[in-house]
Amino acid sequence: MNLLTKALTKSLWVFHLSTGSCNNCDIEILDCLTPRYDVERFGIVLAGSIKHADVLLVTGIGTRKNAKRIQKLYQQMPKPGFVVAIGACSCSGGIFRDGYPMAGPISSLIPVDVWIPGCPPKPEAIIAGLVSLLGKLK
Amino acid sequence: MIFLLWLLVSLVVFFGLGIITGWLERKLTARLQWRVGPPWWQNLADFVKLLGKEVVVPETATSFFSLAPVIGLAAVTTAGAMILLAAFQPGSSVDLIVLIYILVLPSLSLILAGASSGNPLASVGVARELKLMLGYELPFILALLVPVVKAGTTNLGVLFRLQLAQGMTVGSISGLLAFGVALLTIQGKIGGVPFDVSEAETEIASGLLIEYSGLLLGIFKLTRWMLTAVAVFFLVFYFWAGLSRVPSAIGKYLLIVILLVLIKNTNPRLRIDQAMKFFWGWLTGISVTAILFAYLGW
Numbered sequence: 001m002n003l004l005t006k007a008l009t010k011s012l013w014v015f016h017l018s019t020g021s022c023n024n025c026d027i028e029i030l031d032c033l034t035p036r037y038d039v040e041r042f043g044i045v046l047a048g049s050i051k052h053a054d055v056l057l058v059t060g061i062g063t064r065k066n067a068k069r070i071q072k073l074y075q076q077m078p079k080p081g082f083v084v085a086i087g088a089c090s091c092s093g094g095i096f097r098d099g100y101p102m103a104g105p106i107s108s109l110i111p112v113d114v115w116i117p118g119c120p121p122k123p124e125a126i127i128a129g130l131v132s133l134l135g136k137l138k
Numbered sequence: 139m140i141f142l143l144w145l146l147v148s149l150v151v152f153f154g155l156g157i158i159t160g161w162l163e164r165k166l167t168a169r170l171q172w173r174v175g176p177p178w179w180q181n182l183a184d185f186v187k188l189l190g191k192e193v194v195v196p197e198t199a200t201s202f203f204s205l206a207p208v209i210g211l212a213a214v215t216t217a218g219a220m221i222l223l224a225a226f227q228p229g230s231s232v233d234l235i236v237l238i239y240i241l242v243l244p245s246l247s248l249i250l251a252g253a254s255s256g257n258p259l260a261s262v263g264v265a266r267e268l269k270l271m272l273g274y275e276l277p278f279i280l281a282l283l284v285p286v287v288k289a290g291t292t293n294l295g296v297l298f299r300l301q302l303a304q305g306m307t308v309g310s311i312s313g314l315l316a317f318g319v320a321l322l323t324i325q326g327k328i329g330g331v332p333f334d335v336s337e338a339e340t341e342i343a344s345g346l347l348i349e350y351s352g353l354l355l356g357i358f359k360l361t362r363w364m365l366t367a368v369a370v371f372f373l374v375f376y377f378w379a380g381l382s383r384v385p386s387a388i389g390k391y392l393l394i395v396i397l398l399v400l401i402k403n404t405n406p407r408l409r410i411d412q413a414m415k416f417f418w419g420w421l422t423g424i425s426v427t428a429i430l431f432a433y434l435g436w
């Protein structure tokens with residue numbers, strides 16, 4: 001593993017994108033930043049702009065209105081960049097899979113590296129997912 | 139030639155100091171929020187990672203887009219070299235006024251960056267940063283004038299050394315007031331939290347730096363850490379007799395960093411008009427008072 005990849009595994013900046021989620025997954029993501037879980041220990045912070053990010057965290061089903069935007073954001077992300085789909089919605093459509101705005105699941109719009117299922121996934125599950133992303137990087 | 143050498147020294151010293159100071163800021167913030175926080179090499183890892191990322195240049199960007207970060211880094215390195223030169227080479231003729239000019243350049247480079255990236259959110263950031271700059275420069279310069287009034291010279295080396303003979307500047311009322319004002323204006327200069335309207339992550343998505351990625355973003359981040367280190371270093375030497383003893387200088391450096399972090403963590407972000415009122419009202423008033431006191435010899 002070269003130096004740049006090593007640095008990347010130690011410093012993942014995350015851009016959080018919500019595309020038609022019920023907001024519950026988003027709250028669980030914020031849980032990961034609280035004192036109890038504190039993912040900044042591993043260098044993971046939320047980025048304000050997609051241009052700063054290494055990871056695109058997607059929650060929600062990917063609505064018809066958002067489909068184009070998700071793809072645009074993915075293209076704007078500086079490479080190497082990764083996509084993590086959080087929640088049953090973004091993995092498979094979840095309870096909204098038969099809904100009229102469904103354009104996803106996310107993996108049909110952009111390539112997904114890690115799926116974290118759950119409705120919503122616990123913070124522990126999200127951290128486990130990020131660890132498996134790091135494993136993939138190595 | 140000799141100044142080139144000092145530039146190199148400054149780059150190395152303030153690179154290290156900047157990385158450590160940037161980490162200290164994050165670690166202390168984390169501890170204040172009852173978190174564990176990142177390990178000490180975190181900012182170095184961030185910087186190295188950014189070196190390896192793709193640089194995305196927007197179609198609307200002008201040619202200043204990639205020039206701006208270099209200007210900022212060069213300015214910070216020069217400022218650092220000037221301070222080191224004044225502190226550690228007796229008889230050097232480094233002038234305070236030139237240093238004030240050079241310390242404006244990092245903010246100007248940020249403005250240039252935002253304006254050249256052609257992003258509407260960045261242009262909001264540019265407008266705010268410009269106003270903020272007008273705001274903090276006035277009290278900053280007035281506060282720096284207090285030791286000048288006392289010593290009657292603008293030679294930085296003399297100002298640093300005079301405190302060894304006459305006691306530190308913060309020991310007097312006027313010096314203490316000026317030091318407080320300088321501390322708060324430096325928080326504005328480095329874009330620390332009550333005055334971070336131009337970056338405001340949650341509001342205008344990193345504002346000025348929204349379009350930056352990869353190496354260019356890395357240089358900006360590095361510039362900010364180095365600027366913090368340079369500014370705090372300057373405060374220690376300029377107001378607090380940093381030359382007297384090395385261990386006490388390190389202690390003073392840490393104390394000022396802790397103060398800055400405390401200010402950052404206990405204040406919400408000010409609106410731009412509130413920030414202007416604060417700078418042009420309170421701080422300017424206090425620094426003018428400090429200058430008057432200095433004339434009276436207090």
Ligand code: SF4
Nearest residue numbers: 021022087088089119
């Ligand atoms: S997976 Fe469940 S909790 Fe998450 S957005 Fe979908 S419905 Fe909400």
